Amino acid sequence: MPTCEVCSKEASKYKCPTCGLLSCSLGCTKSHKIYCTPKQDSSAVKDSSEQLSDDPQNLAKQEENAKGLIPLAEIQKLFAEYPNLRFKLREIYNITLEEEWNAEQKHSTYHRGDRQGHNHNHHHHHNNRGTWTAEKGFNRGVGKVRRWREGCEGGECTDTDAEGFMKFMALVAGEHES
Secondary structure (H helix, E strand, O other), rough: OOOOOOOOOOOOEEOOOOOOOOEHHHHHHHHHHHHOOOOOHHHHOOOOOOOOOOOOOHHHHHHHOOOOOOOHHHHHHHHHHOOOHHHHHHHHHHHHOOHHHHHHHHHHHOOOOOOOOOOOOOOOOOOOOOOHHHHHHHHHHHHHHHHHHHHOOOOOOOOOHHHHHHHHHHOOOOOOOO
């Protein structure tokens, strides 16, 4: 049975009628529904990219949107204080990529039996989660972040990586000096 594409933990039971994403529970379904969008056709993507130009109004809007970004100096300070944080964030980013999705699909096999001759029936089971989409990748990343945050808040993760991650989360949440 395919794995939930939101949390990547449980077997999926539900399929989103809008985009086809598979989920395991009401919680994962609700989490997905926040970000769910119907699949766009290629002409819609082309139209939206044509709208982004060097128009002064668009540039002003982009500058306004950039005001909420975390200052680079704060991120660099955090990476200097917590050297593993960059690696951990890159790990989260990597699980959102199509290449990682395909590699996991390819190497996901299940063998039954043991080396002593019992039950020689080897079943190869590929964890079929369907084809990769940007939303599925995004949801995998969100799931990983959520599990790490919950582990930190629940006291399960108490090392310096967890401390750095929580400080990073505070920066992302806007709790930084502007």
